[in-house]
Structures are given as structure tokens and as C-alpha cells.
Amino acid sequence: MLAAFREHHVSHHLHFVDASDRFLAAIGDSVEPEEKRLAIGNAFIEVFQEEAERLGLGSLLLAQGTIYPDTIETGGTRRADTIKTHHNRVPIIEEMIQRGQVIEPLAELYKVEVRELGRALGVPAPLVERHPFPGPGLGVRVLCSRGAEPQQDLSRISEAAGAIAARHGFGALALPARSVGVKADLRCYETPVMLHSPEPDLERAERVAGEIWKSVPGVNRCVVALAPASPRHAVALEAHMTRARLDLCRLADDAVMRGLDRHDLLGTVWQCPTVLVPVSVDGGEGELVVLRPVLSERAMTARPALLPRDLLVELAEELMAINGISGVAFDVTSKPPGTIEWE
Numbered sequence: 622m623l624a625a626f627r628e629h630h631v632s633h634h635l636h637f638v639d640a641s642d643r644f645l646a647a648i649g650d651s652v653e654p655e656e657k658r659l660a661i662g663n664a665f666i667e668v669f670q671e672e673a674e675r676l677g678l679g680s681l682l683l684a685q686g687t688i689y690p691d692t693i694e695t696g697g698t699r700r701a702d703t704i705k706t707h708h709n710r711v712p713i714i715e716e717m718i719q720r721g722q723v724i725e726p727l728a729e730l731y732k733v734e735v736r737e738l739g740r741a742l743g744v745p746a747p748l749v750e751r752h753p754f755p756g757p758g759l760g761v762r763v764l765c766s767r768g769a770e771p772q773q774d775l776s777r778i779s780e781a782a783g784a785i786a787a788r789h790g791f792g793a794l795a796l797p798a799r800s801v802g803v804k805a806d807l808r809c810y811e812t813p814v815m816l817h818s819p820e821p822d823l824e825r826a827e828r829v830a831g832e833i834w835k836s837v838p839g840v841n842r843c844v845v846a847l848a849p850a851s852p853r854h855a856v857a858l859e860a861h862m863t864r865a866r867l868d869l870c871r872l873a874d875d876a877v878m879r880g881l882d883r884h885d886l887l888g889t890v891w892q893c894p895t896v897l898v899p900v901s902v903d904g905g906e907g908e909l910v911v912l913r914p915v916l917s918e919r920a921m922t923a924r925p926a927l928l929p930r931d932l933l934v935e936l937a938e939e940l941m942a943i944n945g946i947s948g949v950a951f952d953v954t955s956k957p958p959g960t961i962e963w964e
Contacts, residue, residue: 625751628747629669640664640668641864642756643667647721648661648760649861651861654761657760657862657964658761661757662714662757662926666717680784682723685725686727686733688731689729689730691728692719702711719745731919736750750891761964762897764800765899766798770798778795785833786816786829791821792816792818793816794814795812796814796815797857798813799813800813800841800842800960802841803959804958813843815844816844818845821846823928827953831955841958841959843952845953846950847950848952849948852903854902855900855903858903859951863945866897873943874944876897876940877893877895877936878893879891880932880935884928886932890928891918892914892917893916894961894963896910906947907945907946908945910940910949911952911959912950912951913925913963915956915961933951
């Protein structure tokens with residue numbers, strides 16, 4: 622983002638702070654998504670307050686780019702449950718809002734309306750059309766784990782999901798991980814299922830995924846294995862937030878973004894999180910990378926953007942060549958039941 626600001630000459634009056642050490646220390650050994658989000662949000666406001674004081678701006682207001690889905694998903698409306706706490710809606714900031722210390726000019730707009738406003742104001746297209754990026758950054762795309770999942774539950778889910786998948790030519794494997802989802806407007810933190818077939822058909826897999834999450838309790842997300850094509854087993858890894866894991870996620874994300882650009886799909890895909898899941902596939906030395914391209918306008922609902930087969934082959938080959946990656950999968954889950962981000 623700093624490069625984009627400089628390219629469009631809007632960086633001259635901005636002060637950039639590298640607070641990465643603060644954020645890593647704040648997250649520490651937390652593995653629960655809500656704990657991580659709260660830690661990131663609290664660190665964010667602490668850094669802001671310190672820098673404002675250092676620059677002699679302590680009496681000024683905090684301006685945020687909050688949009689309407691942030692408020693809804695944080696339970697900020699009378700009819701909404703807390704799906705996930707956004708960094709701009711942690712308790713400290715809520716208190717500042719009550720004191721009138723925060724301004725949010727976009728708070729009642731959806732992303733599609735924000736883009737319309739940007740075009741009307743003459744904001745350069747590369748900035749307006751950038752893929753949305755989560756406020757907590759890669760903190761919600763690099764999953765953490767203590768490395769232990771209840772095997773009995775995984776066996777039950779694998780068996781039930783496998784029976785459904787088999788009718789459509791797929792195998793199914795419950796992953797020893799958790800992802801955030803939403804069912805009946807309520808937050809659910811449940812097990813993803815990996816579908817696999819020697820020649821996976823994403824359209825068919827999307828239909829199978831719908832049958833599975835509707836029929837199998839405890840499942841809110843399905844992915845399709847791209848490499849290896851037919852995984853035999855998956856093991857949870859103990860993993861926490863580290864610079865090395867963040868760098869690995871950035872490296873994988875760069876490969877995915879370059880692939881979308883190469884196939885002229887950056888403007889078609891609304892958002893494409895690249896997720897690092899602490900799971901070893903078939904005993905490989907590394908983690909599982911999940912591609913999550915979606916189509917949406919307002920982010921309240923979404924459906925998977927089914928990428929062309931030749932691009933998937935290219936991405937699987939490039940990602941599997943990266944040291945630290947043992948598997949690649951493609952998320953075919955709609956929203957609901959799965960949120961766009963995994964946490």
C-alpha cells in the first residue's frame with residue numbers, strides 16, 4: 622500500500638510506522654481468531670495514540686475507513702450477532718466513538734458504493750479497484766494452532782462427508798483445523814472438509830460442498846485439493862504467528878496475484894485471500910495453502926470465483942515448489958456458511 626501511495630503522490634503528508642514487532646508481541650501465542658483480532662485492534666489504537674501524541678496531534682480525531690459490513694459483522698446493529706470483531710470495532714475504539722473522537726465518513730456504505738464514490742471523486746482507478754484487504758492484515762490469513770484436534774470428531778465428519786462426496790466421484794477428508802463461518806446469522810467456528818479427485822471439477826465440487834455443509838453437523842467450509850490430487854491424511858501442526866510464516870503467506874499470495882494478473886482476472890475476482898493453514902498434508906514438510914477467490918459486491922454474501930483449470934495447474938505447481946508448503950487447495954464455499962476470510 623505504501624508503494625501505491627507513493628506512485629499516486631499521496632504519501633508526502635503521511636507518517637508511516639513499522640509496528641510489526643508490537644503486533645507480533647500482542648498476538649503472542651494466541652490461536653483463537655477473536656483473541657487475535659482483539660489483540661491486533663488494541664495494538665492498532667495504542668500505536669495510533671502514541672504517534673498522535675508524538676506528532677502533537679493528541680487532540681485531533683481518529684479517521685477510519687469503516688464500511689457498513691464491519692459494523693454488521695461486529696454485532697453493531699440491533700439484529701446482528703458478532704460474527705467477527707473488526708480491528709476498528711474493538712472496545713477501546715467503541716469508547717472513543719461514544720466520546721465523539723472518531724469520524725467514519727464511509728460507515729453506512731458497502732464496498733461497491735465506496736468504489737462508486739471514489740470514481741466520482743476522481744480517485745485513480747488502480748486505487749479504487751484494488752482488492753479489499755482485511756484491517757487486521759495477514760493476522761487473519763495466517764491461522765494458528767496448538768497442534769491438537771479431536772480425532773473422533775474428524776473421523777465422524779470424514780465418514781459422513783465422504784458418503785455424500787462419493788456419490789459425485791469425490792473423496793472427502795476432514796481437516797484438523799477450524800475456520801470461521803456464519804449460519805443462521807450466527808458465528809460458527811467449525812471444521813473444513815477437503816474434497817479430492819484425480820481430475821477435480823470445481824463446479825461439481827461447489828454443489829457437493831453445499832450438500833455437505835447442509836447435512837453434516839460441524840462443517841462450515843469445503844475446499845478442493847489441487848496438490849496432491851488425492852491426499853490420504855492431514856495432521857495438525859503447532860504453529861503461532863511469526864515473521865517466517867507471514868513471509869511464507871506473502872510469497873504464496875504474490876504467486877496467486879501474479880497468476881490472476883497473467884490470466885487477466887484481477888478485475889473479475891472481487892477478492893482473493895491466500896490462507897496459510899497449519900496442517901501437513903500426507904506427511905509433507907510444510908503447511909496447507911488455500912486459495913479463496915470470491916465474487917461479491919457488498920461482502921455480505923459471496924460465491925467462489927471458479928478459476929480456469931490451466932491457471933489452477935500453474936498455481937499448484939508454483940506453490941508446491943515453495944519451501945514450507947505441503948499442499949494446495951481451492952475454497953469452493955459460498956458466504957454463508959463460510960466467511961470470505963477464514964478468521
